[in-house]
Amino acid sequence: MLYLNNISYFDFPYKHFICKDILEQKNIDNILKLDIEPGYNGLNGTRNIIDNSRIFLNNKICEKYPPFFFILKIFEEQETKLLLTKKFNVDFKKYKNLRIEYTQDTGNFHLKPHTDVETKGITLIIYLSPDLDENIGTDLYNSKKEHIKKINYQQNVMLGFIPNEGKTGIPTYHGLEPIKIKNIRKMLIINYVSDDWKNKCELTNYVQ
Secondary structure, three states, X not given: OOOOOOEEEEXXXXXXXXXXXXOOXXXXXXXXXXXXXXXXXXXXXXXXXXXXOEEEOOHHHHHHXXXXXXXXXXXXXXXXXXXXXXXXXXXXXXXXXXXXXXXXXXXXXXXXXXXXXXXXXXXXXXXXXXXXXXXXXXXXXXXOOOEEEEOOOOOOEEXXXXXXXXXXXXXXXXXXXXXXXXXXXXXXXXXXXXXXXXXXXXXXXXXX
């Protein structure tokens, strides 16, 4: 089950929200027990390499790593979609395809300011690792790519936003400023995307 009871809303530098205690702790603990060696993605400021630093959930991956099954189930549930529609006005008739990415960032990983494409109906970022430096959370920027805000990295906290605020055109620039990451920065990145999404292999219904 997804818990959306503890939500804070913000308007600057663009509309976004922060939710605490979003998942059941046991589901997070089971994911953290997985022995998956992180890759080396993000050293150039992008996520352009698919290795163990980026795992896209589907049934085959869940068979290999069973703790992911519960995450897949939560975001496939109609109850979750109804809740996201009520809270954030997500259009699931248009954005009906689920994409869940498990990321493991470490060392000198960083992300240049970027906006998510409008084929994403919503972006949800869930922080998983406990007891890490809060300064490794997501950075938010204004339309000039000037740094405005740091989201503190805390376990079981979710950052969410509507890419480019739907049709308003306000760019939702976000990233991670260069910082030395000690240990592993583990996250789930969830998107519901339209049929125009090009990389079908990243969707949860992908079958090899």
